[in-house]
Amino acid sequence: MREGQSSSLQGWVADRRVDLAVVYNQPPLDAFLVRPLYTEPMILIAPPGTALPKGGYQIRDLASLPLILPGMPHSNRRVIEHAAVQNGIRLRIELEVDSVALTKKLVKAGVGYSILTSIAIRDEVARGEIVAEPIKRPSIRSSVALTTLREQPMSRFAIAWTEMLREKLVQFMGNENWKEDVVWFDDKQAASRDSG
Known part of the structure; x- marks a missing residue:
């Protein structure tokens, strides 16, 4: 695992130094598959x-x-x-x-x-x-999304990590009593954004 600014993380995904990244405000680029988490x-x-x-x-x-x-x-x-x-x-x-x-x-x-x-x-x-x-x-x-390379299928590790991340976010936000102004994307919404 690595931490950095979104622009650095996007570069690491593009260079295949990391399998996926959690980034803020991912610009629409053909090379990336973006799965929105929340705004x-x-x-x-x-x-x-x-x-x-x-x-x-x-x-x-x-x-x-x-x-x-x-x-x-x-x-x-x-x-x-x-x-x-x-x-x-x-x-x-x-x-x-x-x-x-x-x-x-x-x-x-x-x-x-x-x-x-x-x-x-x-x-x-x-x-x-x-x-x-x-x-x-x-x-x-501001939006937060999972970003991977479009042409590279996710490994079993990356899929498991993604599922764990979603579960932890739901737990965290439930415990923190977040206001209604946070908009969640469920798996179906994220999938429809992936194909668009």
Whole structure:
């Protein structure tokens, strides 16, 4: 098993250094077979004590905020940039930081705002270390998927590992009392996405 950023993991699958990868926001590429697991909203995080606008943040509000985001080609940055372009806004990037832990520390210290997945910020929000607000109209969603090479059949080990991963995710999310905003893909939905 190896850990890395989604772009690195995709390269390792392509180079056959790993059999499969769990990645965020896999771009559609012919070489990869992508089996979606779930999506979750990306959340704007702000320093503690920040007054939130009435009605929450809209995507156009991002243009005026000093943002701390990962550098390209980080998968979260690609999704956020794509949403900005679709909505005709230019982001104000103050710092490029790939580390989620460092990003949260910088936001907590008042350096700027960031956009992270809901699971990445649960503990800090619960402790009151940062303020979090969903981005609405439209929301930005992050997807998590299993990625393999399309031309390479999965080994028995990879199939067993995939089944174990799905079971563990269901247990974890059941224990964590996740909100309804996480959208699951069951095996049938994933299979229909595979063939499309």
